[in-house]
Amino acid sequence: MQRMQICPRFERAVEILSKRWTTLIVYQLLEGPQRFVAIENSLTNLSSKVLSERLKELEEEGIIERTVYPEKPVRIEYALTSKGQELAPLMEQISEWSTKWIELPSESDDLQSDKSKTE
Amino acid sequence: MQRMQICPRFERAVEILSKRWTTLIVYQLLEGPQRFVAIENSLTNLSSKVLSERLKELEEEGIIERTVYPEKPVRIEYALTSKGQELAPLMEQISEWSTKWIELPSESDDLQSDKSKTE
DNA sequence: ATTTTCACTTACTTTATGTAACCTATAATA
DNA sequence: TATTATAGGTTACATAAAGTAAGTGAAAAT
Known part of the structure; x- marks a missing residue:
């Protein structure tokens, strides 16, 4: 009666990618390496708290890489690894x-809904 | 300073698909139309509560279709629509x-971790 | 008459996410 | 010099989503 189980690699991939914001962060990084605030500003409603969590997770998964450039004020950039690039x-x-x-x-429609507030 | 915003259609798609279990349910339905318990049994740890929530959401999004076959005891099947099929x-x-x-x-490794419990 | 299956729902707990304020360091501005 | 701003976060608290377990109602099998 039981059907074939879903491939565990597929399940794992989905588990990684379908956490909230993760896919959008990767998508944004396809534009090229970016700084924390740049990612934050590109994704409306993403808080710094969750962004820093996601960046850590993605780094642990080997999907992104965090690089510290030791300039006057340090510059920190997040970039996709090959594993990440291949999500393109x-x-x-x-x-x-x-x-x-x-x-x-x-x-x-937006105007409609604005209007409906006053109805 | 702001970079180009992410396409709102893309954002919406991600919002729909990246809710927990959603992608796996769609993947499972690529096998063909299935009944509630069949989906439930194919996805380990998915509870009936969340499954029924997801099926409703996917139906509202037009990704799946719920059909009631009025047999002796009714049979209810969930199937992908074209919109759903095209997620293949x-x-x-x-x-x-x-x-x-x-x-x-x-x-x-699993054996290792079992062993480590007793260490 | 009791148990089982299907397709769910309800009540309660735990985890994840959102919100807002705060921190340290450097840099720019008044 | 004092104040404000920017980068890259962290912390504490509130809300929302998901997990757990049990229950429901109808039909069917034992």
Whole structure:
């Protein structure tokens, strides 16, 4: 009666990637190495608390690398490793699927909902 | 100073897919339409509570479809819609990436950790 | 008559995430 | 010189999401 179990590697990958913010952080880093505040500013509503947690997790997973440049005030950059870079095709699939299937509330809808508050 | 914002469709897709269990449920349904208990049994540690929540969410998103077959005792099946089926290439990418980059604790490691409890 | 299966739901606990303030160091501004 | 700003975080507390366990109702098998 039991069906074939899901591949444990697949399960692990999903476990890593589907924590909140993780995929978006990786996606953002596909643009190139970035500093803490740059990532923070690019992702609306992501707090520094969770960002620092996620960066640590991603580093432990070998998906990103943290580099300290010992300049006048130190500069710290986060960059994808090869393991991280190779998530690009996956991101591309999310992108394609979302382009085809996700519809956004239009700006006129937003105006509607603003109006509805006063109704 | 602000960099380009992440595409809102991409963000939405990630929001939908990265809730816990969601991706695994969709992956499981790629095998074909399935009943509640079949999905439940295929995903270790997924409780009926969360499964029923996720199925409702996925149905609202138009990713799965719930069909009631009015047999002697009714049979209820969950199946992917086209929107859901077209997540297959994404799943394939997760699968490829995980095959290349995820290493699993071997069974001997498991024995190790069992031993370590008694040390 | 009792137990089992399916498809869930409810009450309660634990974990994860969000919010806001704070910290240390350096640098820029008044 | 004193104040404010920026980078890269951490801490304490509040809320939301997920896990756990038990229960429900209808039908079916034992």
